[in-house]
Amino acid sequence: IKPYATEVEEMLTEGPGVFAGENYDKEKLEAELMKLPSNLTGEKAYQYLIHYLAEDYEPYVKKLDQFDTTYEVGAGPEGTVNQPPEAQQKQxxxxxxxxxxxxxxxxxxxxxxxxxxxxxxxxxxxxxxxxxxxxxxxxxxxxxxxxxxxxxxxxxxxxxxxxxxxxxxxxxxxxxxxxxxxxxxxxxxxxxxxxxxxxxxxxxxxxxxxxxxxxxxxxxxxxxxxxxxxxxxxxxxxxxxxxxxxxxxxxxxxxxxxxxxxxxxxxDDADLREYFDQQQRELIDAWFDWGIDTSLDLNKQLLEKRDQLEKLAFTGQGILNKMQEKEYDNMDNAVRFMQEKGKITLYEMDVASKLIMNRSDKIDRYLRKRFYEIDEILRDNMFKIDEMITEKSKKEREKLEGE
Structure with missing residues (x-):
């Protein structure tokens, strides 16, 4: 059995344990715990618990690290000849x-x-x-x-x-x-x-x-x-x-x-000029509508992305948070079982319990920190793009009005 991690980044890659996630089976776990020698130290007991019960955080942590904080912005009023450069540029x-x-x-x-x-x-x-x-x-x-x-x-x-x-x-x-x-x-x-x-x-x-x-x-x-x-x-x-x-x-x-x-x-000539003037007026209106619609769409995208983020790492709701809570409960129950069966003393159970609590706290703080970091990036990116959209809409309208 490999040594247990002490840093949170390493803790998140220790799993999956033998009985982690859907493989959890209380009877089989207790049968394995009964095979362990008696008078284990708290640290050794904790090491076995990591081996058996550490959750498989890594795939979801990768999703968190690779979370898409970008936004899609339409290239401008459809069918127009003016396009905002901040958008996914088309020639x-x-x-x-x-x-x-x-x-x-x-x-x-x-x-x-x-x-x-x-x-x-x-x-x-x-x-x-x-x-x-x-x-x-x-x-x-x-x-x-x-x-x-x-x-x-x-x-x-x-x-x-x-x-x-x-x-x-x-x-x-x-x-x-x-x-x-x-x-x-x-x-x-x-x-x-x-x-x-x-x-x-x-x-x-x-x-x-x-x-x-x-x-x-x-x-x-x-x-x-x-x-x-x-x-x-x-x-x-x-x-x-x-x-x-x-x-x-x-x-x-x-x-x-x-x-x-x-x-x-x-x-006649007046009609011809009026045609292109009308094109300009329609473009002015289109750019105004584009600014409003795109801003509303950005807010919608932000809400959708925050929902995705919350499903990953929001306290009490996210997949990672639920895994952390389940892991803590399983380890806490297992260490109590070991003490009841004489595998560890009451004192060593307290040592192991503190290690379990320390692990749970570190993972919880890490997930909170990552959630708020990504959430802040999402908001900052949205506000920056929204400002560019507002400025672009205004600039295009002013340019058309001046022609």
Missing amino acids: INVVVLLDASGSMAGRVDGYTKMTLAKNAILRFADSLPEQAHVSLRVYGHEGSNQKKDKEVSCKSTEQVYPLTPFKKDSFEQSLQKFQPTGYTPIALAIEKAAQDLNGQDGNNNIVYIVSDGIETCGGDPVTAAKSLHTSNIRPIVNIIGFDVDKAGQQALKEVAEAGGGEYATVE
Whole structure:
């Protein structure tokens, strides 16, 4: 029989004893105790009791030492292009598909629709958070809108700004590379957008399509949008219909719905600006709600984690505490049995009882100490994250309100 531990950390690894936990059998234990020699010292009796009755604390102590004191925080309002850096960070990817068909040369408020669309897209891209990556792809910009050039035009789509962080000068230059020209291969552009986002699964991907008309190249944009949205990339496809007739609006709405996004129709420059202003207002509200909801969720997580901690090591309730109490009772009963059967004297029983009490007290104090240490870490972590969430929500709203 090995020597008994004197330090609490070692006491917690002495078990399991032969009759510890579910293996406890009073009759078998007493039979083993009757085999022991008479006139044992208190220390020797205690040593035997450790051998037979020390509980198996170690697996639960490991759980205590490895207790998860972290919190999960959502990455921000779902489907938005702004994300808090304190969250489990996802890359933000915004892909803009711009219709460069001939009809975009039509004038609204004295400007071509293409000019107004370019200005709105530039303004929108410039408002994205610094960590966002943005891509610009045009379609229908080659050939012409004449029948003889339809094949060329319907095969034309080009990524004029690759999926990278936004740089205003470079983005402006990319907007000057094309003019309204040909047909409208929306489906092809959506399919190519999937390639632009290749490898970006797990990130926050959003596709915006700006168009003044429906597919005119025989493609199936609804199927393309659905395929893109249900792929591993899982982007949301939003469509902004610019000066579109009712039939076109319905067709584009179906594409947006298939892509898991929304369709918005705009008639002029004011509408176009209002669309993006409304996006900002919705984001402001979303960030406010996110701050409140996330704070409430943090408190819920704290309560759940404290409940888990209490089940491990809370006085009178935790698994470890119940093991400690059971161990004390079993050892106390066993040492009294040994004294009754003449294995130890009354004096030596008192020595053994003090060792049992000392062991129980040390383990109890250790569990209390660990419980309050972990509980304090849980609370500190929650308060720190809650402060960051409040500050992030406020900062994002102020940034949007200032744009």
